[in-house]
Amino acid sequence: xxxxxxxxxSELRIxxxxxxxxxxxxxxxxxxxxxxxxxxxxMDLTFESVKENPTRAWASLVVIDIRTLKPIYSLVVEDMVSxxxxxxxxxxxxxxxxxxxxxxxxxxxxxxxxxxxxxxxPRGCGIASHFGVETxxxxxxxxxxxxFGHYKEPEERRGAYSYLKHGERVVGAVVRTKDKxxxxxxxxxxxxxxxxxxxxxxxxSRYRIPEPTRLAHNLLQQVRRRSLFGAT
DNA sequence: GCGACAG
DNA sequence: ATCTTGTCGC
Numbered sequence: 001x002x003x004x005x006x007x008x009x010s011e012l013r014i015x016x017x018x019x020x021x022x023x024x025x026x027x028x029x030x031x032x033x034x035x036x037x038x039x040x041x042x043m044d045l046t047f048e049s050v051k052e053n054p055t056r057a058w059a060s061l062v063v064i065d066i067r068t069l070k071p072i073y074s075l076v077v078e079d080m081v082s083x084x085x086x087x088x089x090x091x092x093x094x095x096x097x098x099x100x101x102x103x104x105x106x107x108x109x110x111x112x113x114x115x116x117x118x119x120x121x122p123r124g125c126g127i128a129s130h131f132g133v134e135t136x137x138x139x140x141x142x143x144x145x146x147x148f149g150h151y152k153e154p155e156e157r158r159g160a161y162s163y164l165k166h167g168e169r170v171v172g173a174v175v176r177t178k179d180k181x182x183x184x185x186x187x188x189x190x191x192x193x194x195x196x197x198x199x200x201x202x203x204x205s206r207y208r209i210p211e212p213t214r215l216a217h218n219l220l221q222q223v224r225r226r227s228l229f230g231a232t
Numbered sequence: 233g234c235g236a237c238a239g
Numbered sequence: 240a241t242c243t244t245g246t247c248g249c
Contacts, residue, residue: 045239050241057240085240087237094239116238126238147238180249185238 025124027133033191041109042212046220054082059097062215063109069211073107091127111138113212120172120187132190139189140197177205
């Protein structure tokens with residue numbers, strides 16, 4: 001069978017999105033560029049259905065105080081998502097909800113932890129960098145699994161880490177946030193150095209997932225279940 | 233052509 | 240990401 005017009009046009013759109021990512025990568029600032037770091041916000045998303053394509057989705061932001069690791073603010077927004085999940089193009093599916101959260105929040109944290117990669121991406125601009133560059137905010141990519149780059153398993157103790165590399169280029173780090181548990185993948189989002197990002201992730205982790213992200217995720221599970229069933 | 237592939 | 244209870248290990 002020959003390829004349809006839809007196939008050819010989607011390929012063209014994909015090429016345009018790649019250009020956007022390459023341009024975004026040029027704008028990423030990979031060094032510390034901020035005044036203070038006292039609060040950290042974690043953002044996460046959850047979907048009503050993983051199969052359906054337009055589907056309802058919710059996004060949350062939970063801001064914590066780095067000193068106490070306790071939440072000081074949280075917000076949830078809802079909307080319809082239609083762009084599909086395509087590896088390396090996650091930002092085009094989730095960014096709209098993240099931006100909606102960003103414009104509605106009454107409390108802006110000093111740095112944002114975004115679920116996914118930052119510079120540890122084939123074209124140097126994963127969703128965490130995309131969010132940082134687009135908003136001008138400080139951001140860090142925090143992912144549970146690898147997308148891009150090679151690494152050697154870090155030691156088993158909390159605090160140990162190894163670098164995610166593409167050839168000789170360091171694109172991120174594999175960090176052990178808890179003894180004997182799977183490591184997480186940390187990378188520069190925007191306006192922060194990898195070294196500071198790693199330390200910040202470790203400072204805000206009590207369990208495997210950093211508190212901002214873990215709390216944002218937990219909050220969404222509650223919202224989702226409460227919406228699907230009728231629990232009050 | 234084959235394998236990899238954030239959420 | 241989501242479907243899903245109990246169970247093994249620290």
